[in-house]
Structures are given as C-alpha cells and as structure tokens.
Amino acid sequence: MTDTSPALPPLTVTIGLPPAPVSPDVESDLAVGDPAPAYRGGTDADDAGLARMIAAFRVLQVRHARVLAHESAAQGLGITDTRFLVHLAAAEGQATTPKQAGDVLELSTGATTSLLDRLERHGHLERRPNPSDRRSILVHLTPSGAAVARTVGAAYASAFSEAVPVAERVDVAAALEDIGAALDRRYRASTAR
Structure with a gap:
C-alpha cells in the first residue's frame, strides 16, 4: 500500500543540543495538522x-x-508487565497490593491477577501476606524483576544522559514534573464530572 498522505515538514527538537531532524x-x-488547534x-x-x-x-x-x-x-515480557516491574522498582522496596497495582496500570481485577500470575511464573515478583491486613497480600519485586527494571531503565538513562546536559537536568526534570502534574489535574477534573 502506498502512502499518499502529505509529508510533514522536518521537526527539530532542541534541549541544549543542535537541532535533530525527526x-x-x-x-x-x-x-498531519496543527498539534494545538484549541x-x-x-x-x-x-x-x-x-x-x-x-x-x-x-x-x-x-x-x-x-x-x-x-x-x-x-526480556520476554509484555509492555504492561515491564511497566509494572519498573513501577515497583521505582517504589524502592515498597510493596504494593494487587488493587494498587491495578489502579496504577488502569487494569481490571481479572487483568491484574493475570499480570501478577504471569510475573510470578517468570520469577519477577512474589506475593506475600500483608502483615497489617491478613485478608490481603503484598506484591514484592524479586532480584530477577529488579534486574529487568534496571535493564529497561538503563536504556532510558542512556537516552536522557545523551540528550540533556548535566547543567540542564534539574530544569528539564522540573518541566516534565510540571507537565505531568498539569495533565493529572486535567484528567482528575474530567473524571470528577
């Protein structure tokens, strides 16, 4: 099939480096079109x-x-599996409940159970009794799961290190945090209606 859509003009993105064409x-x-029509x-x-x-x-x-x-x-995993392992690794040793896991990934209870079963079979996480609530369990990252998260994280760390000079990293991080917070406020406002 031949693509007949009009070509986009070259886009350059600069963060402390010379422009790089897309x-x-x-x-x-x-x-194609105005990315900010409103x-x-x-x-x-x-x-x-x-x-x-x-x-x-x-x-x-x-x-x-x-x-x-x-x-x-x-890593032999699905995208959602990897996202959850990276999320758990970022929690720095803090376990999570299956409900919290489902909330983070926006998964149903059944999909969360399947995800946890899959990752447990791979040896990337384990379920343990919750000491503060014997009716629930906590999900913990295993050394294998932490290794996956480190490997994936290294790809991103390399890209960020290459693209953002050391002197600009705090400012770029602050801008990304502010954008994330603004998007979260919009999401929460739209779902509160």
Whole structure:
C-alpha cells in the first residue's frame, strides 16, 4: 500500500543540543495538522513554541513506545508487565497490593491477577501476606524483576544522559514534573464530572 498522505515538514527538537531532524518513519506515525488547534491566546511566538512542544511530545511518545516494546520483547515480557516491574522498582522496596497495582496500570481485577500470575511464573515478583491486613497480600519485586527494571531503565538513562546536559537536568526534570502534574489535574477534573 502506498502512502499518499502529505509529508510533514522536518521537526527539530532542541534541549541544549543542535537541532535533530525527526526521521521519516516517526513523521509517518504522526497526524498531519496543527498539534494545538484549541490554543489561540498568545503571540505568534507563543503559538509556535507551544506547537513545537506538543509536536516534540508526540514524537517522544512514539519513540518511547518503540523503546518500551523493544525492551519488553528482549526480556520476554509484555509492555504492561515491564511497566509494572519498573513501577515497583521505582517504589524502592515498597510493596504494593494487587488493587494498587491495578489502579496504577488502569487494569481490571481479572487483568491484574493475570499480570501478577504471569510475573510470578517468570520469577519477577512474589506475593506475600500483608502483615497489617491478613485478608490481603503484598506484591514484592524479586532480584530477577529488579534486574529487568534496571535493564529497561538503563536504556532510558542512556537516552536522557545523551540528550540533556548535566547543567540542564534539574530544569528539564522540573518541566516534565510540571507537565505531568498539569495533565493529572486535567484528567482528575474530567473524571470528577
């Protein structure tokens, strides 16, 4: 099948480095058109800057999805399995309940049980009785699961280290945290209706 959609103009993303053009394979995954059609309140520079940020975020999402899929497959896992192992590893030794696991991944009870069963079979996590509530269990990362999380995390650490100079990392982290918080506020407001 031949792609007849119009080509996107090259997009460059700069974070302390010279602009890097977006490859055609990523461009083909992105929708053509104004990435911020509802935003019309600032100057042309504001509009261009916002449009560029949103386009850069879309490219980042595509590339993140590809890396996560590749790293998951290399570990013999599904994407959701890997996301949960990375989540548990980031909790720095704190266990979680199956309900909390399902909430984090937005999974049903049945899907969460399947996920935990799969990861336990692989030896990446274990279920233990909850000492503060004998009716429930806690999910703990095993050394094998921690190794998977470290391997996947290393791919991201390498990319961030390559792309963001040391002097800019705190500012970039703060910007990402602020964007995440703003998206979370929007999500919570829309689901509270």
